[in-house]
Amino acid sequence: MRASDKAYAALREDIIEWRLAPGTVLAEVEQSERLGVSRTPVREALSRLSAEGLTTAAGGRGVVVTDISLEDIDELFELRETLEGKAAALAAERGEHGIFEHLHAELLDAPAMLNDGDPSRRDYYALVGRLDDAIDEAISNSYLAQAMRSLRVHLVRVRRLAADDAGRLHAAAAEHAAIAEAIASGKPKLAEAATILHLYRSLSHLKATHTPH
Amino acid sequence: MRASDKAYAALREDIIEWRLAPGTVLAEVEQSERLGVSRTPVREALSRLSAEGLTTAAGGRGVVVTDISLEDIDELFELRETLEGKAAALAAERGEHGIFEHLHAELLDAPAMLNDGDPSRRDYYALVGRLDDAIDEAISNSYLAQAMRSLRVHLVRVRRLAADDAGRLHAAAAEHAAIAEAIASGKPKLAEAATILHLYRSLSHLKATHTPH
DNA sequence: TGATCAGGCAATGTATACACTGATCGTGAA
DNA sequence: TTCACGATCAGTGTATACATTGCCTGATCA
Numbered sequence A, B: 001m002r003a004s005d006k007a008y009a010a011l012r013e014d015i016i017e018w019r020l021a022p023g024t025v026l027a028e029v030e031q032s033e034r035l036g037v038s039r040t041p042v043r044e045a046l047s048r049l050s051a052e053g054l055t056t057a058a059g060g061r062g063v064v065v066t067d068i069s070l071e072d073i074d075e076l077f078e079l080r081e082t083l084e085g086k087a088a089a090l091a092a093e094r095g096e097h098g099i100f101e102h103l104h105a106e107l108l109d110a111p112a113m114l115n116d117g118d119p120s121r122r123d124y125y126a127l128v129g130r131l132d133d134a135i136d137e138a139i140s141n142s143y144l145a146q147a148m149r150s151l152r153v154h155l156v157r158v159r160r161l162a163a164d165d166a167g168r169l170h171a172a173a174a175e176h177a178a179i180a181e182a183i184a185s186g187k188p189k190l191a192e193a194a195t196i197l198h199l200y201r202s203l204s205h206l207k208a209t210h211t212p213h
Numbered sequence C: 001t002g003a004t005c006a007g008g009c010a011a012t013g014t015a016t017a018c019a020c021t022g023a024t025c026g027t028g029a030a
Numbered sequence D: 001t002t003c004a005c006g007a008t009c010a011g012t013g014t015a016t017a018c019a020t021t022g023c024c025t026g027a028t029c030a
Helices: A003-016 A029-036 A039-052 A070-094 A098-106 A113-115 A118-139 A142-157 A165-183 A187-208 B001-017 B028-035 B039-053 B070-094 B097-108 B109-113 B116-141 B142-159 B168-182 B188-207
Strands: A055-059 A061-065 B055-057 B063-065
Touching: A003 A029, A003 A039, A003 A142, A029 A039, A039 A055, A039 A061, A039 B039, A055 A113, A061 B142, A070 A118, A070 A165, A070 A187, A070 B070, A070 B142, A098 A118, A113 A118, A113 A165, A118 A142, A118 A165, A142 B070, A142 B142, A165 A187, B001 B028, B001 B039, B001 B142, B028 B039, B039 B055, B039 B063, B070 B116, B070 B142, B070 B168, B070 B188, B097 B116, B097 B168, B109 B116, B109 B168, B116 B142, B116 B168, B168 B188
Parallel strands: none
Antiparallel strands: A055 A061, B055 B063
């Protein structure tokens, strides 16, 4: 593994997991010492992070972890609704129905994962991730897929502001199942509607349960 | 001006203007000699370009200019329709009407610019750019604005595949005027429709007149 | 006492030397 | 003649030394 990849992965993880709070200044020398690599790969890592929007170049004086808060959630979800709604519609038009039928069946069984402890909950998140991947694959539009990928990074950050309780996860699983079903049925409008409904509920839950920092 | 900025600007321009064809391998040493800077700023420039999608890291063996062709146009416009349609609608909801009324009036006068030579044609492009900027400003959604900015880079590239004749430019000016008018009137649906119509016509023209490379 | 200027310092920006990896070309053997 | 193995080399990956910039601090003058 390249040193720059290591530095990038470590910093990215630290930012997403809120171990590096927004506004934190990431000095090159400091980070290179902390991560055990030289300044060069750190610079490349910071450059990549800035391109993603996780950090912001602070004019000559290092880069800082980009600020993100509940204020950004509305903007974030506005874009998310646009992109993922369109993606779901396209997936319904172009996707292989069998794949989504299978995902639908799995999502209907998902609540069983959520009653147990933490380990199987990871399986649930992985299942939702597979639905996202299947949609990305089905739309066969690399630009749209790319736009959604870059958006999800920021979503993971704001998500950390809220706690996912079992009740919400059960509901979310049902919503995801509805999306998969709509795509499997080949109904674009329905798939888009199910996605927008899901996003709206996620947003409401996020706003209702957030823990201020 | 920093050397890395210089290298970035030069390479970006060369790629967009098709002086560097898709598939061209950009070796670090070669480019550093050509641009008169050392490898370090060239590396940073290439890193930024790859983040934008203009170049692609070719696994250990340098980076290559990302391939783009007519095949990509449909994907590109699919995303563009989604983003810019939404942006126009939001601008109609949130923008200051006066600004767009003014742009509308200017766009109605635009055909006068297009009868003359090349210099005033640049003014026309600048005017359209101001409309884009006004929409970006009006939507007050940095994530959406960012997504559109990164999309426009690729659009400029494919645009070079087609020649803009005077007839098309006249029509485009009228379409832009319609968009500005709809936004000024505060009608989201109308603004979105006008935008989608404009994009569809641009796409048709592009496909009809492209010169194969 | 406050403001301004100069000097130092810390951090980034750039260049270059060195390391390592993957490819290509040549040579030898089957 | 062809295939395989090895050596050379080109080119990237990393480290570090040097240059430059901008801020901060302290001292001096008004």
